[in-house]
Amino acid sequence: MRSGSDPAATVAGAGATVASAGSGTAGRACHGTSAITAADLLARARPRIGAREAALLLAEVLGWRRTELLTRDHEVLPPASVAEFDAWVARRAAGEPIAHLLGHREFFGLRLRVNAHVLIPRPETELLVEAALAWLAEPQQSARPEAPAVLDLGTGSGAIAIAIAAQAPTVRVVATDHSAEALAVARDNAQTHLPARPGGPIEFRQGDWYAALTREPSATVAGGAPTPQRFDMIVSNPPYIADGDPHLEQGDLRYEPQGALTDGADGLRALAAIIAGASDWLRDGGVLWLEHGYDQAAAVRALLDAQGFQAVASHRDLAGIERISGGRWHRAAASSSTSGAPPVTR
Numbered sequence: 001m002r003s004g005s006d007p008a009a010t011v012a013g014a015g016a017t018v019a020s021a022g023s024g025t026a027g028r029a030c031h032g033t034s035a036i037t038a039a040d041l042l043a044r045a046r047p048r049i050g051a052r053e054a055a056l057l058l059a060e061v062l063g064w065r066r067t068e069l070l071t072r073d074h075e076v077l078p079p080a081s082v083a084e085f086d087a088w089v090a091r092r093a094a095g096e097p098i099a100h101l102l103g104h105r106e107f108f109g110l111r112l113r114v115n116a117h118v119l120i121p122r123p124e125t126e127l128l129v130e131a132a133l134a135w136l137a138e139p140q141q142s143a144r145p146e147a148p149a150v151l152d153l154g155t156g157s158g159a160i161a162i163a164i165a166a167q168a169p170t171v172r173v174v175a176t177d178h179s180a181e182a183l184a185v186a187r188d189n190a191q192t193h194l195p196a197r198p199g200g201p202i203e204f205r206q207g208d209w210y211a212a213l214t215r216e217p218s219a220t221v222a223g224g225a226p227t228p229q230r231f232d233m234i235v236s237n238p239p240y241i242a243d244g245d246p247h248l249e250q251g252d253l254r255y256e257p258q259g260a261l262t263d264g265a266d267g268l269r270a271l272a273a274i275i276a277g278a279s280d281w282l283r284d285g286g287v288l289w290l291e292h293g294y295d296q297a298a299a300v301r302a303l304l305d306a307q308g309f310q311a312v313a314s315h316r317d318l319a320g321i322e323r324i325s326g327g328r329w330h331r332a333a334a335s336s337s338t339s340g341a342p343p344v345t346r
């Protein structure tokens, strides 16, 4: 589950007590404008939020590196910084995601801007990026004369598309979302991390899954590069939590867009829609990889098998959970295999 794997989500739960700013446990820190140090602030934050989170917040407030919290821990801090930190601690103790307070989250070595309109990128999604990069690095892909084209459906903050585009600079990347607000964040992140790349900028498009795409040349891409007619790879981390799942009422998930988390149905609706539409947009021999819930791998493999995908497989994340599933699309094989049973490797 998205909730269970986000360390920030587990620290301050829904029932955490909101302590008012300045109600600390460190003696000197209790007296308004008296000399307050980083060590004081971290000590009085600790009963309310985790030590790592307190350090992250204080470093951000002070504009210090984390190591400076140790080397400069007895410096007297400006009252404005003390007030700002205390306010953040109170909000974090009330349950706000730390990524929303900081305004960013690290993903695949990139600091991505996030806000309430996008899913906070999760560490387990890096597995999808790794699978995509491994496939792009295969000799068959690098030997082809044309740069491969990759499609990221439901890009949110742009995490997957930007990580792939940064690591594979010549690959053409198109990223979609139905949320205009999410696409604004993704575009901003792309500008920060990919100011100029040999494969051109990421092409962002708005709409419902494949309906966002067009087979007309796009006017949105600098230089007028035509939108790919078919993709070598489609990746997606769609909403896959079932409607009414209690996790939606817990931790960080309470602050994230519901439309990024749940499909409003059984958790498989968006996954099924993406699998069903993929053959119209994949080139022959192209691949589809999807992130899904901890208990959805078998169902996703069955959907891929039913659509005629070959070499259907799942990969486990660092926790040992089957987290992504995918397969290869071959037109001829799909049209000849009507009763299923394609070769499956797991």
Ligand SMILES: C[S@@+](CC[C@H](N)C(=O)[O-])C[C@H]1O[C@@H](n2cnc3c(N)ncnc32)[C@H](O)[C@@H]1O
Binding pocket: 118, 119, 120, 121, 122, 125, 153, 154, 155, 156, 157, 158, 159, 160, 176, 177, 178, 179, 182, 207, 208, 209, 237, 238, 239, 240, 259, 260, 261, 270
């Ligand atoms: C789980 S989030 C993933 C965001 C990002 N790719 C990541 O991994 O951090 C799912 C994303 O799909 C988008 N989405 C949901 N339904 C959609 C639809 N019908 N068409 C296009 N995008 C959709 C949401 O707005 C959200 O940004």
